[in-house]
Amino acid sequence: MTSILTNLFDGVAYGMLLFVLACGLAVTLGLMNFVNLAHGAFAMAGGYVCAVLVNQRGWPFFAGLPLAFVASAAIGAALERILYRHLYARSHLDQVLFSIGLAFMSVAAVDYFMGSSRVFINLPPALEGQLDVFGVGVGRYRLMIIVICGVLTALLQLILARTRFGSRLRAAVDDPRAASGLGINVPQVFAFTFAFGCGLAGLGGALSAEILGLDPYFPLKFMIYFLIVVTVGGSSSITGPFLASLLLGIGDVAGKYYVPKMGPFVIYTIMIVILIWRPNGLFGRTAAR
Amino acid sequence: MFVRVQRLLVAGTLAAASALAPGGVLAQEAVKIGLILPMTGGQASTGKQIDNAVKLYMQQHGDSVAGKKIEVILKDDATLPDNTKRLAQELIVNDKVNIIAGFGITPSALAAAPLATQAKVPEVVMAAGTSIITERSPYIVRTSFTLGQSCTIIADWAVKNGIKKVATLTSDYAPGNDALNFFKEHFVAGGGQIVEEVKVPLQNPDFAPFLQRMKDAKPDAMFVFVPAGQGGSFMKQYAERGLDKAGIKVIGPGDVTDDDLLKDMGDPVIGTVTAHLYSAAHPSAKNKEFVAAYKKAFNQRPGFMAAGGYDGMNLIYEALKKTGGKADGDSLIAAMKGTAWESPRGPISIDPETRDIVQNIYIRKVEKVDGELYNVEFETFNAVKDPGKTKK
Secondary structure (H helix, E strand, C coil): CHHHHHHHHHHHHHHHHHHHHHHHHHHHHHHCCCCCCCHHHHHHHHHHHHHHHHHHCCCCHHHHHHHHHHHHHHHHHHHHHHCHHHHCCCCHHHHHHHHHHHHHHHHHHHHHHHCCCCECCCCCHHHCCEEEECCEEEEHHHHHHHHHHHHHHHHHHHHHHHCHHHHHHHHHHHCHHHHHHCCCCHHHHHHHHHHHHHHHHHHHHHHHCCCCCECCCHHHHCHHHHHHHHHHHCCCCCHHHHHHHHHHHHHHHHHHHHCCCCHHHHHHHHHHHHHHHCCCCCCCCCCCC | CHHHHHHHHHHHHHHHHHHHHHHHHHHHHEEEEEEEECCCCCCHHHHHHHHHHHHHHHHHHCCEECCEEEEEEEEECCCCHHHHHHHHHHHHHCCCCCEEEECCCHHHHHHHHHHHHHHCCCEEECCCCCHHHHHHCCCEEECCCCHHHHHHHHHHHHHHCCCCEEEEEEECCHHHHHHHHHHHHHHHHCCCEEEEEEEECCCCCCCHHHHHHHHHHCCCEEEEECCCCCHHHHHHHHHHCCCCCCCCEEEEEHHHHCHHHHCCCCHHHCCCEEEECCCCCCCCHHHHHHHHHHHHHHCCCCCHHHHHHHHHHHHHHHHHHHHCCCCCHHHHHHHHCCCEEEECCEEEEECCCCCCEEEEEEEEEEEEECCEEEEEEEEEEEEECCHHHHCC
C-alpha cells in the first residue's frame, strides 16, 4: 500500500516536471501554431546557467532557479526577435528543419564549452533524502518540485483566464487579424509569450538536472517526451498538457515499477491508445484551425 | 666549369633523395595507430580518459620505439558503432594504420572485428568489457577487463560474507547482461538467492521506480551494473530514496564507483563494496607515480578506463620492441601474446591462448581518504582469467 502511494507521488512529481518543461512548447505549438523542436535547448540553457551559478559561483540553489528562468527567457526573446519571427509565416516543414538545426547546434555548443559529462547542481542539504509521512516515503526534492510546479500551473491558469494579457493572447491566437484590428499588438504578445515559455523551460531544465540528468544531449533526449505531452494533451489550452503530463508521469513510473520488463514502452503505449481514441489529443479542439 | 657540373650533380641527387624521403623512408619508419574513441556522446568520459592516458604514456616513454616513430591518429566515433566501423575502414585503407585501438563500448569493438581479421591489423581493445569480444577475431587483444572477472568474484565474496538475498539492477545491453549472468551463476551456485531482477534501459532518465522496486524487495544487498558515467546519478537517487538507511548495500563490478565520478558522489556512497581491476588508491609505487603524473597533466584522477588506455599503449610498445620494429599484424599479435608487465593496476599479462587480459581483481570499499572518496582495496584475487573462456 505504501509503495503505491510512493509511486503515485513520484509519478506526480515526474509529471509536474514534464509539464513545466513542455508547457512552453504547448504554447508555441498550440497557441502560436509554430513547431519549435529546439524547445529542449532552452531548458538545457536554464539548467546550465543554474549549474554554473550554483556550483562555480557559489550561489544558493534557490537564487539560481529564478536566474535560470530569466536567462532562458532572455535567450528566447533574443532568438525570437532575430530568428524565429521570420519563420512564423513559413510552412511547418521549414519550421521543423530550422528548429531541429538549432537544437543540434545547441548540443554541439554546450558540448564544446561545458564538456559532455553529466552535470549535477549542488543541492542544499534540506532538499536531500526522504521524509516519512505516515509510512510513505516522500522525497524532499520531489516534494519541492510538486510545490513549485503546482503554484506555477495555478498562476498560468489565472494569467490566461483572468488577466488582460491573457485575453489578448487568446484573442491573438483565435484570430490574429481581427485582434490586430482591435489594436492588439500581436507580434509583441507572441514575443512575450514565446519568451515566457522559454523561461519556464529553463526553470524546468534547472529542476530536472537532479532527476532527468543534465548533459548536452538533453534537447534531443527529451524532445520526444515534450512532443508526447503536447500531442496527448492537445495544444489548445493549459489544462490539456497539464493532465497529459500527470498521466504520462504516473504511467511511466507505475509501468517501470510494476512491469519493469515493459517499462519504457508503457508511456508510448498510452500515447498510441489515446491518439487512436482521440486524434486531437485529450482536450484538443476538433480541427478548427 | 667542371666544378659547376659536379655541384649540380650533387644538388640534383640531394634533391632527389629528399623528394623520395617522405614517401620511402617515413613509411618504413612510422608505426601508425588509429585510435577510435567516443570523444562525444554518452560515453565521452571513457574516450577522454583513454585519450589522456595515451598522451601521458607517450610523454613519459617518448614517441619512438625500436627505431620506429609512433604516430597516433585520433578519431571520434561519437559512441555509435556504425561510425566506428566506417572510421576503422578509413584508417586501415586510407591512412594505412598498423594498429587500431580504443573502442569505448562493446558494439564498437565488435563492429571493427571483421575489419581487423580481413586486413590483419591488430585491434587493441582498451575499454569494452563483454567476454565474447576477443573471440570475434584472431587479431583482437584486450587490455581493459571482462565483466565476468569482477562479477564472479563479487558474487563469491558476497556468498562468503553472509549476503543471502540480492536484488539486481543492470543496464539492458550486452555488458549488463554479461554482468548479471556471471553474477547470478556464481551467487546462486554458492547458495544465494536473487529476490528481484530488474533491467533498466540504457538511455534511462530516471532510476526512481526501479529503485523503489529494489527497496520493496528488502534484499540484503543490491547488485548494480550501470555503464561508467551513469554511476553518479544512480548513487544520488539511491541515497535520495533512502536505500542506504534501509540497510541495502550496493555491491557490483567497479563501474558504479568509477574513480572518474566517485569524488562528487557524496557520503551515501561510503561503504559500497565493489570488485574491480583498478583503483586510483591502489597502493603501489607504480600507481602513485601514474596518478600523480595524470593529475598533474589533466587535473583530474585517472579511472579504470585510463588504466586500460595506458596499458594498451604499453602493450603496443612492448610488442614493437620484441619484433624489433616489425609492424605487420601477425608478428605483432604473436609478440603480444603472453606479454606480462607491471601496470598501475598491479601485475597483468595477456593470455597467450585467448589474447584476453589476466589481472588481479580487488575487493574494495568506498572510504574517505584525506577528505576525498576513494575505493580502498582490502582483498586481492590473483591473476584472474576471463571466466567466459575458462568455462569452455
